[in-house]
Amino acid sequence: MIGLPILTLIVFTPLLGALLLAFVNRKNESVMRQGALVVSLVTLLLSLVMLVAFEPQNPGYQFEENSSWSETLGIRYHLGLDGISVLLVLLTTFSMPLVLLSTWRAVTDRVKEYQIALLVLQAGMLGAFVALDLILFYLFWEAMLIPMYFIVGIWGGKQRIKAAWTFFIYTMVGSLLMFVAILYIRSHTGTFDLPEVLRQLRSDPIDEGIQRWLFAAFALSFAIKVPIFPLHSWLPLAHVQAPTAGSVVLAGVLLKMGTYGFIRFGIPLFPGAAVWATPFICWLAVIGIIYGALLAWRQSDIKKLVAYSSVSHLGYVVLGIFLFRTSGESSQLISEGMIGAIIQMVNHGLSTGMLFLLIGIIYERRHTREIDNFGGIAKVMPVYSTFFIIATLSSIGLPGLNGFVGEFLILKGSFTANPLFGALAATGVILGAVYMLMLCRRFLFGPVIHQENAQLPDVSTREVIYLVPLVVMMVWIGLFSKSFTDLISPTVHHYLQNLL
Amino acid sequence: MTLEFTEAEIRAILPSAILFLTGLVQLLTDACLGARDPEGDRGQKSHLVLTGAAGSVLAFIALGALTDPSAPLFSGALTGDLLGRFAAGIIIVTTLLTGLGAGGYLGAIGRNRGEFHALLSFGAGAMVLLAQSANLVAMFVAVETLSLALYVLAGYVRDWRESSEGAFKYFVMGAFSSGFLLLGMAFLYGGSGGGIDLAALGGHGDEPLIAVGAVLVLIGLGFKVGAVPFHSWVPDVYQGTPMLAAGWMAVAVKVCCFVALIRIILATGGNTVVASLVEALAVVTILLGNLAALNQTNLKRMLAYSGIAHTGYLMVPLVLVLASHGDGAALSGSLFYLATYLVTTLAAFTALSTLQQGDRDCDTIDSIRGLGRKHPVVALVITLSMVSLAGIPLTAGFMGKFTIFSDAVAGGKWHLALIGVIGSMISVYYYLRPIVAMYFHEALEETEKAEAAWGLHLAMLLLSVGILYLGLFPESIVSLSRGAVPLLAGH
Numbered sequence: 001m002i003g004l005p006i007l008t009l010i011v012f013t014p015l016l017g018a019l020l021l022a023f024v025n026r027k028n029e030s031v032m033r034q035g036a037l038v039v040s041l042v043t044l045l046l047s048l049v050m051l052v053a054f055e056p057q058n059p060g061y062q063f064e065e066n067s068s069w070s071e072t073l074g075i076r077y078h079l080g081l082d083g084i085s086v087l088l089v090l091l092t093t094f095s096m097p098l099v100l101l102s103t104w105r106a107v108t109d110r111v112k113e114y115q116i117a118l119l120v121l122q123a124g125m126l127g128a129f130v131a132l133d134l135i136l137f138y139l140f141w142e143a144m145l146i147p148m149y150f151i152v153g154i155w156g157g158k159q160r161i162k163a164a165w166t167f168f169i170y171t172m173v174g175s176l177l178m179f180v181a182i183l184y185i186r187s188h189t190g191t192f193d194l195p196e197v198l199r200q201l202r203s204d205p206i207d208e209g210i211q212r213w214l215f216a217a218f219a220l221s222f223a224i225k226v227p228i229f230p231l232h233s234w235l236p237l238a239h240v241q242a243p244t245a246g247s248v249v250l251a252g253v254l255l256k257m258g259t260y261g262f263i264r265f266g267i268p269l270f271p272g273a274a275v276w277a278t279p280f281i282c283w284l285a286v287i288g289i290i291y292g293a294l295l296a297w298r299q300s301d302i303k304k305l306v307a308y309s310s311v312s313h314l315g316y317v318v319l320g321i322f323l324f325r326t327s328g329e330s331s332q333l334i335s336e337g338m339i340g341a342i343i344q345m346v347n348h349g350l351s352t353g354m355l356f357l358l359i360g361i362i363y364e365r366r367h368t369r370e371i372d373n374f375g376g377i378a379k380v381m382p383v384y385s386t387f388f389i390i391a392t393l394s395s396i397g398l399p400g401l402n403g404f405v406g407e408f409l410i411l412k413g414s415f416t417a418n419p420l421f422g423a424l425a426a427t428g429v430i431l432g433a434v435y436m437l438m439l440c441r442r443f444l445f446g447p448v449i450h451q452e453n454a455q456l457p458d459v460s461t462r463e464v465i466y467l468v469p470l471v472v473m474m475v476w477i478g479l480f481s482k483s484f485t486d487l488i489s490p491t492v493h494h495y496l497q498n499l500l
Numbered sequence: 501m502t503l504e505f506t507e508a509e510i511r512a513i514l515p516s517a518i519l520f521l522t523g524l525v526q527l528l529t530d531a532c533l534g535a536r537d538p539e540g541d542r543g544q545k546s547h548l549v550l551t552g553a554a555g556s557v558l559a560f561i562a563l564g565a566l567t568d569p570s571a572p573l574f575s576g577a578l579t580g581d582l583l584g585r586f587a588a589g590i591i592i593v594t595t596l597l598t599g600l601g602a603g604g605y606l607g608a609i610g611r612n613r614g615e616f617h618a619l620l621s622f623g624a625g626a627m628v629l630l631a632q633s634a635n636l637v638a639m640f641v642a643v644e645t646l647s648l649a650l651y652v653l654a655g656y657v658r659d660w661r662e663s664s665e666g667a668f669k670y671f672v673m674g675a676f677s678s679g680f681l682l683l684g685m686a687f688l689y690g691g692s693g694g695g696i697d698l699a700a701l702g703g704h705g706d707e708p709l710i711a712v713g714a715v716l717v718l719i720g721l722g723f724k725v726g727a728v729p730f731h732s733w734v735p736d737v738y739q740g741t742p743m744l745a746a747g748w749m750a751v752a753v754k755v756c757c758f759v760a761l762i763r764i765i766l767a768t769g770g771n772t773v774v775a776s777l778v779e780a781l782a783v784v785t786i787l788l789g790n791l792a793a794l795n796q797t798n799l800k801r802m803l804a805y806s807g808i809a810h811t812g813y814l815m816v817p818l819v820l821v822l823a824s825h826g827d828g829a830a831l832s833g834s835l836f837y838l839a840t841y842l843v844t845t846l847a848a849f850t851a852l853s854t855l856q857q858g859d860r861d862c863d864t865i866d867s868i869r870g871l872g873r874k875h876p877v878v879a880l881v882i883t884l885s886m887v888s889l890a891g892i893p894l895t896a897g898f899m900g901k902f903t904i905f906s907d908a909v910a911g912g913k914w915h916l917a918l919i920g921v922i923g924s925m926i927s928v929y930y931y932l933r934p935i936v937a938m939y940f941h942e943a944l945e946e947t948e949k950a951e952a953a954w955g956l957h958l959a960m961l962l963l964s965v966g967i968l969y970l971g972l973f974p975e976s977i978v979s980l981s982r983g984a985v986p987l988l989a990g991h
Contacts, residue, residue: 070974072978072979073902150939169929180914180921183905183906184914186909
């Protein structure tokens with residue numbers, strides 16, 4: 001392996017960049033924008049180097065860095081990457097340059113703080129994906145909260161303050177309970193180090209009754225982040241009020257923290273309780289899939305529609321994760337669901353991220369997001385409409401695009417595990433197609449009703465630059481899905497075998 | 501009778517002696533030079549600031565010269581143990597940073613007079629003595645001496661209505677609590693058969709007089725540290741006290757009185773009545789402090805209630821020690837927490853001290869609206885301290901809560917950790933309000949910033965570095981606090 005502490009470099013490059021930007025004169029807005037972009041590109045480059053060095057067949061942690069941080073407090077600086085997190089890290093580094101490009105013109109107020117907040121947010125997300133010490137993870141987990149809070153609260157829409165509050169309070173309540181649970185694990189095992197904790201729990205498991213409480217604390221924190229029904233009410237608010245970049249990061253990466261947390265921490269730390277809670281969580285996931293889809297159908301605001309579709313899509317991911325065994329006496333482990341869930345996290349990041357970017361583009365031109373104010377956009381902005389349709393098709397899981405792969409795997413897993421869930425989830429797929437295609441019809445097609453729309457300029461070169469990479473990735477994952485699942489499956493197989 | 505002091509005794513008294521002397525020098529210099537200052541009470545009076553800083557630095561160095569912690573000093577009145585030294589260190593650093601800012605702050609509100617600087621030094625000297633006291637008489641004398649300095653500082657700005665009100669309230673309540681303290685000490689004296697040394701109080705665990713005495717002392721010192729239900733004076737007093745002095749009071753008083761409380765409670769053996777009383781007080785203080793802070797619109801009052809809540813967190817390790825029958829290890833949590841509390845709380849008060857509206861403190865939430873745009877650096881420091889007060893990671897406040905809660909869970913008192921966490925959840929709401937006002941709203945009122953106040957800026961910088969340093973690299977101070985505890989558990 002390469003001799004560099006590559007994970008540390010990836011996590012701290014954005015932070016270092018933010019620190020350097022802090023010393024740039026705030027009047028130099030273009031330097032600020034270009035600087036942040038360069039930093040995010042360097043981070044992307046580093047993560048690509050990491051991908052090249054990544055060994056897909058190795059199911060364990062790679063690029064591990066493990067040193068003591070505070071001896072007396074027992075906190076370790078332990079980073080590592082495996083098949084579960086590799087794509088998520090790449091998703092994060094891949095989306096940040098696009099996000100920065102997308103707000104090149106949209107944000108003109110306090111540009112300095114804005115770029116710094118985004119870079120700090122990125123560092124927090126990357127850190128959370130590679131941390132292998134419970135406290136370290138918690139630190140990064142909480143550290144993401146502050147920049148996101150400011151992004152929504154300063155650069156958001158009319159109700160930004162309420163949205164920022166709700167977002168912060170919801171997330172904080174969840175994570176503090178998780179914090180107590182982490183402390184309990186420490187008092188039981190004597191360490192915060194995840195691999196070490198898991199080793200000890202295998203020989204000396206926590207009592208099942210207490211396990212359930214601890215799992216509940218972790219699950220609450222993750223479920224709020226995902227969000228799982230009925231904890232989703234902060235999401236549409238935050239999404240709609242956040243500036244485009246905020247929505248993209250929120251949908252693209254931040255929501256995956258919750259599902260990632262279930263895979264990395266929730267289930268392996270408390271396998272007994274996780275199995276016990278599986279039916280409950282699966283039902284909530286299925287309700288979320290259908291309820292989210294129905295709500296999305298009823299929205300008149302495009303951004304809100306996509307926000308509710310996130311609730312529905314993340315429901316699949318949760319369902320996929322928790323269908324890791326068949327029900328009944330002879331329980332078998334199924335890996336399709338979890339592999340599909342991980343792929344679906346990436347897909348959702350790409351397709352929903354792109355939809356939010358596109359909504360941002362039209363909002364910059366028209367300053368409205370009401371579907372009724374549009375119609376016939378395809379005639380005025382043909383290139384834009386093509387991008388929009390590609391993103392829609394990816395979102396509803398058209399074969400040949402990325403969305404299909406994840407959905408297919410999750411549905412296959414759920415039919416094996418529990419046909420009822422499979423059938424219900426499939427209903428969600430149909431509903432998803434219905435509301436997204438209806439959106440396309442009302443938004444893009446038909447006659448140009450409103451005169452304001454007749455003169456809208458089509459996408460600019462800058463906008464094409466950040467949209468094309470997304471399309472490339474969608475097609476790539478859609479056509480060559482095996483090269484992506486191959487990164488994940490050895491780790492997932494190994495993970496499931498060690499679970500019970 | 502001739503007085504002869506051993507070298508160890510001189511070394512032990514040196515830090516507070518230096519502080520008292522510094523106060524005298526400041527008072528005399530101001531008497532001689534003050535009248536000649538062309539700017540009068542509006543100047544920075546950097547000579548007083550530098551004298552104070554030099555005194556604090558010397559006192560801090562003198563702390564390192566303490567030797568032989570076990571030997572009785574001044575016939576048992578003082579001790580040179582690490583607990584006292586750790587607390588004294590925190591007090592001296594607090595005083596140093598407050599003193600640094602004092603010149604610029606007082607100049608900006610047009611009330612830069614020598615006695616403020618001198619009172620800080622005198623008060624700090626008495627606080628250091630209290631932290632080092634090992635018998636009841638020394639403790640009481642130290643408590644009264646430091647209280648005198650505090651009463652005057654609380655009423656320092658005579659023409660603010662809140663100031664006179666606060667000072668009067670403080671004086672009455674303070675005298676009242678001293679009464680409890682003294683009565684408690686009398687009971688302890690009687691119960692132990694005439695011992696004034698703390699060491700002599702042990703071994704009478706079943707004696708009811710000792711238990712009653714311990715409870716009375718708990719009430720007396722509970723007033724001073726601001727534990728619920730003895731807290732009602734705190735917000736009123738803070739509101740009337742000049743911003744910078746309020747920060748000093750919030751930190752330094754809490755440190756020395758808390759150490760005295762620890763010493764007495766542990767020396768009396770901590771029977772079950774006292775143990776459950778302390779636990780109940782901790783729970784009530786955490787919850788009520790945080791709840792009462794929720795709808796404060798005055799920043800000083802909000803910080804006062806937040807300080808009350810932090811007293812509750814501080815008491816959690818004491819509960820653990822009492823429950824584990826004297827294994828003092830958990831107390832290091834309190835000591836480390838005090839260090840994190842120092843940087844966090846003082847940073848908030850210091851940053852707010854740079855802002856004025858006319859000759860008044862800028863102490864309402866409305867008055868800091870839009871600060872993020874007008875004075876980004878001050879806003880950033882306030883944000884940092886609020887985030888740290890709320891216990892959000894990468895700051896000192898998180899590490900402090902982390903040590904306390906993790907000790908609580910490890911000690912089997914996980915419900916205390918849970919209550920602490922619930923308190924933290926509540927606190928997030930009110931700590932975010934200043935941040936919302938500063939960044940999410942546009943300015944409402946005119947505020948000026950004391951631009952020329954070099955000392956305030958230096959203190960602000962040091963405190964911000966402190967918040968991040970303790971949040972990222974807690975190791976050094978944590979191990980120092982661990983080292984400061986074992987000698988205490990000798991009973």
